Amino acid sequence: MTARIGVVTFPGSLDDRDTQRAIRLAGAEPVALWHKDKNLHQVDAVVLPGGFSYGDYLRAGAISRFSPVMETVIEQAKAGLPVLGICNGFQILTEAHLLPGGMLGNDHLHFICRDQKLRVENADTAWTADYTAGQEIHIPLKNMDGRYVADAYTLDQLEAEGRVVFRYVDFNPNGSLRDIAGITNEAGNVVGLMPHPEHAVEPLIGSGRTDGLPFFTSILKKLVNA
């Protein structure tokens, strides 16, 4: 038995097919979900992929957050459905208030694409159990609006509750507060991060590492063992 993991395509999603490939390589079954369709087709988990949904017009993720599919995603995420937001997906999750804080333009004002070093701070979420806390990994990062911000109270709370999942190491590529690259909700089922684990799943391709694969094996094991 395997798990069915949905990948939502919004208009302007770019990494939806790549994410489906990563899910397949991890051994799970990818299911394409369409933004206009409220039905999640009985998937066991959902990934909101990277891209420039709605061209990032107005504000990254601000329009997609109101897509029909998001009504169901928000409702089910609150009931425990595992949800991963990558890059634009992370932006959508903050816009949807499933995760706190928000994203501003990179502090250097340029798009940045690089192989980014990260530290896994929390290996207890639904999406990070195959890592170990403190592990350092390299995952490609590429964004224009990746500067994570939140008020000091929220940041302290995230830190105190162990909800910072990833931190940038050696180089903060966008000016994110406290070097935060990814966070989770209180229940640990919703995770968002700016770097792209789906681009680090094959040794020959992209960065040439497979440091991103554990995201997809983590969720698969959790769902299959549940």
Added chain:
Amino acid sequence: MSRTPLDTVEHAAETPDVELPWAELGLKKDEYERVVEILGRRPTGAELAMYSVMWSEHCSYKSSKVHLRQFGEKAPQSDALLVGIGENAGVVDVGQGYAVTFKVESHNHPSYVEPYQGAATGVGGIVRDIIAMGARPVAVVDPLRFGAADHPDTKRVLPGVVAGIGGYGNCLGLPNIGGEVVFDACYQGNPLVNAGAIGVMRHEDIHLAKASGAGNKVILYGARTGGDGIGGASILASETFDDAKPSKRPAVQVGDPFQEKLLIECTLEAFAEKLVVGIQDLGAAGLSCATSELASNGSGGMRVTLDDVPLRDSTLSPEEILMSESQERMCAVVEPEKVDRFLEICDKWDVIATVIGEVTDGDRLEIFWHGGKIVDVDPRTVAHDGPVYERPYARPDWQDALQADDANKLARPGSGEELKDQVLKLVASPNQASKSWITSQYDHFVQGNTVLAQPEDSGMIRIDEETGLGVAIATDGNGRYAKLDPYAGAQLALAEAYRNVATTGAKPLAVSDCLNFGSPEDPAVMWQFAEAVRGLADACLQLGTPVTGGNVSLYNQTGEAAIHPTPVVAVLGVIDDVARRTPVAFQEEGQLLYLLGDTREEFGGSAWSQVIHDHLGGLPPKVDLERERLLGEILISASRDGMIDSAHDLSDGGLIQAVVESALLGGKGARLVVPDGLDAFTFLFSESAGRAVVAVPRSEEVRFNDMCGARGLPVARIGVVDGTASDSNAVVELQGEFALSLEELREAHEGTIPALLA
């Protein structure tokens, strides 16, 4: 262009004496007279608009056509070519049922006027050409040339161009895998922004731009038509910049990459359901081009109701609608029973789609507005029968003096210390320095198939996950070489791109080119152009790589000063399994470094002569295409048989540039010795063509030497990979002369561009 009364065909026939603004629209007097002769009456305002844009240099190739014919006449026999010159882009068979389409185009003039939008819409245009062939775009490349790196205007143009390419391409989800960035004062005021794209499809999915089948519907879909880019092809791209004239900013289009992304997806979905008979993108000359080309390439005529075109600005005149270059629009020809499904798919993607006309069984292109017929032409006369000029050309009188000013006589470094100093200066010079500040603004991971991206010798994309089949592309050009000898310069551009593809392990298959030159009205420029085309056509024939299409950009000059003649050549290659690709970076300590090919004292046009002496003169390196082919075969065989772990082509900057790049990328040092028969200076800085440096595992040394010996390729062992970056004493050393630490080299090589532009 009076709008009252409506300037219909009938009205034009009745009012032969009405003066039309043909000169303002960029037509010459004799060209206008030819239009009158074709029509047998004066054109209507709408007809004049169409002829003026379609007969512009940019769209009609009127100055270049007589020379470009050689690409067809001298085309080598190639089983790989599925679609050749003349379509939106050429198509090449890469095996396993896959076809690849690729093309390079220029967006030079707009990018100087408005760098961000000019460059962005350049990417948009080339990508639509790829979609129009039926292919999914899989990668883009961007060969760029700017004025002096430290000129204040470069700081305006370059960051805008780079942000525009990134802003558009990143938003489309296309990995940017290659290209070049070159600085030279000759491009001040005339930057060259060339954009290339690759697309992949199955053989049976190839689509062509033609309208056939009377009754079939013509559907315009994508963005609404606005007032942007009116006359972009005629008044912007086909004239020299002149300070005295008003700003041409309104002629630059504005891009919406989000709209284009939707256009890609909905077009591919329509292709997949076999709903499309013919298709054309709307680029230069907008609807004028799309309707006349579709109609003239098909079997029938076409009738279009211009009132049905969705507008962004309801006050546009019919002439403006025909000339608008609003971006992100396409035109499809669809059988009547499939129209509903086509419109449904567009609706799914929130793309506006409108039936604006139909294919007729006549042979006229007829366009209606407010009930009146405002265009009635033979579409071939608009699209294909434009003027053809035999422009006078003559070898410029300064050419001999330039070639006599021999770079081999320049003062050379006399000591190890001087060599070391010049190596540092070279790798830190803007042209030789790392461009990662620029390329890190482009997404090269998206789509999850990127095997190699810049600064590798060629970009490489996997196209089949099961078999590992992939394609590689490299773009190269050297305006300095071409200035010294345009015939050889064009051949050297091809040779370098060919070599770059082979260096990564892929087999070169076909060529696209972007020919950037000054004004064709200057006989000296026209001579450079004629020589470059002749050189390229001859070399393509000899290397067996046909030209599949491309683009000519003329009038790259301000006042009397033309740019260096700059033919940019893209070579596409195929690799049966991307797992055997050869990267630039040194992989393992202890591997042996071999120099392949012959090194001669060749410094004309070299990076060394520019950086150390600010000199341009003499002759460019000698061209030996048979040697290039042999070198390519050796590099491909060595990759296939696992005999080399890294390889780097030698070109501008010579051997030391290549070794420093491989060392920095791999985080490994190198110890070099000057091989017999060479002096240290020539060894380090010569730019002799037909060479590469490879790293051979010790276990493969005998086999590798035997192969080269058997095939007659000169090889020389020049050193060893030694020391790692984590070990702080890793160096690039030339025995007995100097040693430079990787840290020192990295600082020099990577610090320059951010310091100038960030």
